[in-house]
Amino acid sequence: MLRLERVTKRYGDVTVLDDVSFTLRRGEIHGLLGLNGAGKSTLVKLLSGAITPTSGKVELDETAVTLTPAEAIRRGVITVSQEVDDALYLDLPVYENVVPWQAVKRIRPRELKQRAAAYLERVGLQIDVTEPVGRFPLSVKQRVLIARALASDAAYLLLDEPTAALSTDDAAALLTLLQSLAEEGVGILLITHRSDELSRVTTTTTFLRDGRIAYEGPFQALSEQDIHTYLSGSDMAEAVEKAVPETEIRIQADLTLPTFGTKLSFTAYKGEVVGIGGVTGSGKTELVEALFGLSGVEQQVTLDGKPLNIREPRQAVRSGFALVPEERRKQGLFLDDSIERNVLAIEGKANAITRVLASLRVKYDQVGQPVRELSGGNQQKVVLSKWLLEDRDVYLLDEPTKGVDVTAKRDIYELVTRLAKDGKTVIFTSSEPHELELVANRTLWLDRGRWQQKGGV
Amino acid sequence: MAQLVIKQRTKRFSGIGQYGTLFAILALIAVFGVTNDQFLTYANFSDIIKSVSIVSLLALGVTFSLIVGGFDLSVGSTASLATIGAASSLVLHSQELVVALLVPIALGVLVGLLNALVTIKFRLPDLLATLAIMYVINGVQLTYTKGFSIYDNMPIEGGTAPGRFIPSFLFIGQGSIGPVPFVAILMILFFAGAHLFLTYSKTGREFYYVGSNVEAARRSGIAVTRIKLYAYVLSGLFAAIGGIILASRIGTGQVSAGAPLLMDAVAAAYIGYAVFGTGRPNVVGTLIGAVLIGILLNGLTMWDVPYYAQDIVKGAILIAALGLSYIQKKQLT
Numbered sequence: 001m002l003r004l005e006r007v008t009k010r011y012g013d014v015t016v017l018d019d020v021s022f023t024l025r026r027g028e029i030h031g032l033l034g035l036n037g038a039g040k041s042t043l044v045k046l047l048s049g050a051i052t053p054t055s056g057k058v059e060l061d062e063t064a065v066t067l068t069p070a071e072a073i074r075r076g077v078i079t080v081s082q083e084v085d086d087a088l089y090l091d092l093p094v095y096e097n098v099v100p101w102q103a104v105k106r107i108r109p110r111e112l113k114q115r116a117a118a119y120l121e122r123v124g125l126q127i128d129v130t131e132p133v134g135r136f137p138l139s140v141k142q143r144v145l146i147a148r149a150l151a152s153d154a155a156y157l158l159l160d161e162p163t164a165a166l167s168t169d170d171a172a173a174l175l176t177l178l179q180s181l182a183e184e185g186v187g188i189l190l191i192t193h194r195s196d197e198l199s200r201v202t203t204t205t206t207f208l209r210d211g212r213i214a215y216e217g218p219f220q221a222l223s224e225q226d227i228h229t230y231l232s233g234s235d236m237a238e239a240v241e242k243a244v245p246e247t248e249i250r251i252q253a254d255l256t257l258p259t260f261g262t263k264l265s266f267t268a269y270k271g272e273v274v275g276i277g278g279v280t281g282s283g284k285t286e287l288v289e290a291l292f293g294l295s296g297v298e299q300q301v302t303l304d305g306k307p308l309n310i311r312e313p314r315q316a317v318r319s320g321f322a323l324v325p326e327e328r329r330k331q332g333l334f335l336d337d338s339i340e341r342n343v344l345a346i347e348g349k350a351n352a353i354t355r356v357l358a359s360l361r362v363k364y365d366q367v368g369q370p371v372r373e374l375s376g377g378n379q380q381k382v383v384l385s386k387w388l389l390e391d392r393d394v395y396l397l398d399e400p401t402k403g404v405d406v407t408a409k410r411d412i413y414e415l416v417t418r419l420a421k422d423g424k425t426v427i428f429t430s431s432e433p434h435e436l437e438l439v440a441n442r443t444l445w446l447d448r449g450r451w452q453q454k455g456g457v
Numbered sequence: 458m459a460q461l462v463i464k465q466r467t468k469r470f471s472g473i474g475q476y477g478t479l480f481a482i483l484a485l486i487a488v489f490g491v492t493n494d495q496f497l498t499y500a501n502f503s504d505i506i507k508s509v510s511i512v513s514l515l516a517l518g519v520t521f522s523l524i525v526g527g528f529d530l531s532v533g534s535t536a537s538l539a540t541i542g543a544a545s546s547l548v549l550h551s552q553e554l555v556v557a558l559l560v561p562i563a564l565g566v567l568v569g570l571l572n573a574l575v576t577i578k579f580r581l582p583d584l585l586a587t588l589a590i591m592y593v594i595n596g597v598q599l600t601y602t603k604g605f606s607i608y609d610n611m612p613i614e615g616g617t618a619p620g621r622f623i624p625s626f627l628f629i630g631q632g633s634i635g636p637v638p639f640v641a642i643l644m645i646l647f648f649a650g651a652h653l654f655l656t657y658s659k660t661g662r663e664f665y666y667v668g669s670n671v672e673a674a675r676r677s678g679i680a681v682t683r684i685k686l687y688a689y690v691l692s693g694l695f696a697a698i699g700g701i702i703l704a705s706r707i708g709t710g711q712v713s714a715g716a717p718l719l720m721d722a723v724a725a726a727y728i729g730y731a732v733f734g735t736g737r738p739n740v741v742g743t744l745i746g747a748v749l750i751g752i753l754l755n756g757l758t759m760w761d762v763p764y765y766a767q768d769i770v771k772g773a774i775l776i777a778a779l780g781l782s783y784i785q786k787k788q789l790t
Contacts (some may be wrong), residue, residue, distance in 0.1 A: 070678030087676075089669035090785070101666065101677065107657045126464045132736070140463055173463075359496055 544710020
């Protein structure tokens with residue numbers, strides 16, 4: 001039994017998990033559900049020893065433990081993160097990625113290969129074990145990690161959105177594999193947004209909301225309405241009062257997505273919040289980047305009846321677009337520069353800064369402070385502020401609530417509706433159906449660069 | 458129905474990658490052999506092996522640093538320092554063989570520790586930090602010698618130097634056992650040892666894990682800093698051994714003698730990436746790379762290509778080797 005006993009985790013004055021008790025038993029598949037910032041990844045990090053609780057205990061088989069990542073692995077608590085590449089030795093052969101280096105006394109390549117092949121067989125992989133693992137697709141890499149977990153005698157397997165970037169078939173096959181592992185006695189924690197998956201394989205599901213447990217019990221018993229309440233709560237819905245779109249067309253776009261080799265058309269109205277939904281790798285970022293001139297090819301976009309040729313971000317900015325990129329720290333900020341400099345990266349008036357920052361409720365000491373010192377939520381608000389100094393017609397927000405706390409998220413939702421009420425058009429991408437339902441007037445779903453029918457929670 | 462078993466095949470890196478280097482060596486031997494009748498002689502091959510042995514040991518040092526994801530640019534100046542250390546022990550201090558070997562080896566290990574200090578402790582980027590150390594080491598040996606070489610019977614204050622390059626020391630670089638140059642045996646021993654260590658020992662595999670994904674290595678409990686430290690110390694050690702052989706071969710302690718070897722060593726290590734199509738630094742590949750460069754430079758010299766023009770060829774080879782390793786890396790991400 002792997003257990004959190006009344007655990008609280010704080011970063012500065014932000015409480016990410018608040019007095020949470022949680023139990024993962026061997027042989028069960030335990031679903032974990034919650035919006036961005038609800039505390040899911042914090043919970044996983046606590047269980048896997050990546051971080052330690054501010055207060056409360058982590059227990060393994062009835063005894064309190066202080067886990068480090070290496071110690072967790074030694075005790076059979078294995079995490080398969082969403083970023084599988086971070087855990088793999090991409091340029092090393094598959095067999096060296098599977099057989100845990102700790103368990104080996106003497107290195108005999110032939111024997112290692114045989115052992116690796118045996119573990120891979122158990123996860124349904126028949127591949128050449130001498131190939132570098134980096135040459136295989138995601139679905140294979142994931143299974144290689146699960147095979148590695150089996151090789152280190154996994155008692156508990158923590159999977160962070162393992163199906164998010166898989167095709168439907170690959171995802172279904174993975175779940176079948178997880179079920180057979182659970183039957184062998186492995187305790188599996190499964191983070192996913194897809195309700196069909198949760199109802200198919202989980203014995204128990206825990207909902208996290210704002211760092212607290214909102215529900216724990218069988219997922220199958222829940223109605224659509226219950227799920228909605230446990231995820232976002234009623235107060236969140238009140239905070240977001242959607243604007244009514246106008247009838248004038250703002251954007252008419254025929255986009256080319258070179259990454260997928262597909263074409264996408266869509267229309268957005270003045271004062272409308274258009275939700276773009278889809279899993280990681282579905283093309284959300286590519287769509288937004290195409291509109292902003294980052295796709296490398298010229299895009300056909302009509303803005304307020306005027307045809308534009310957008311090939312570069314500079315042209316997009318001049319035409320009235322604003323982009324809040326998905327990778328905030330990498331693409332959105334000058335981390336070591338001050339708040340002031342970050343906001344003024346787009347020409348603007350210095351005296352307006354404090355007003356804009358205040359309107360977004362940014363918490364900071366002084367505008368000369370480096371952005372690096374701010375929390376994730378406040379950093380995101382700085383990125384947004386830079387586009388609020390002067391009027392933009394179209395706001396492209398790519399996963400704007402990723403990695404921000406609940407309060408900041410509410411502020412961002414509020415800003416989005418305020419912008420829409422001012423007649424701006426907002427393109428809002430997210431992998432969370434509930435979030436899109438909350439903020440968007442209309443949601444379009446993407447799958448590998450094409451529009452699709454809605455599927456998800 | 459979901460596909461439960463995944464059978465996946467990937468495209469092997471083919472073409473110039475896998476056996477290209479070996480073909481290139483054979484082609485070079487053929488071309489030089491046909492165009493110059495002195496090329497395919499025992500004397501010349503013995504010459505090639507002697508120069509390859511020095512470069513290859515420096516390259517072995519570079520390879521260790523590359524395997525852990527670092528980069529040691531100081532090997533050339535470390536070799537120079539070792540040369541001076543050995544020459545000074547023999548000529549200025551009349552020491553015996555053991556001292557003449559231990560002094561340069563200790564100096565090499567010291568440089569390795571220094572490199573480890575600046576890259577691991579101070580977290581400076583490996584390339585720039587070891588470049589800085591390269592200049593420091595170069596300055597140290599120039600300061601110590603005041604810019605003069607150390608040789609037998611050299612004039613010093615109040616007469617000539619008391620000691621000399623003793624025969625046992627000169628044997629290392631100049632002697633042979635039967636028809637086989639002694640350096641060839643040394644080189645094979647060191648490379649075989651390094652290869653066995655990296656392939657069959659746990660610590661050896663940890664070098665590769667650290668270089669492949671440092672965070673994953675740390676999270677699986679590998680002592681990442683210690684492994685990096687070992688790599689830089691080994692790099693300094695092998696550079697120093699290269700320096701000893703160099704001193705023994707030329708029989709003097711020439712200042713900055715190792716400097717021109719840096720480029721050859723780096724190129725050899727990068728050619729090594731491509732040899733087996735693995736896209737990873739590996740000692741067998743490095744050895745083959747060093748042989749390729751040795752043959753090429755020897756052949757060019759026989760063609761009367763001046764040494765300064767040979768730098769153009771060396772640079773071009775390094776670019777080609779870097780390009781090849783970049784292509785292979787890209788296939789993995």
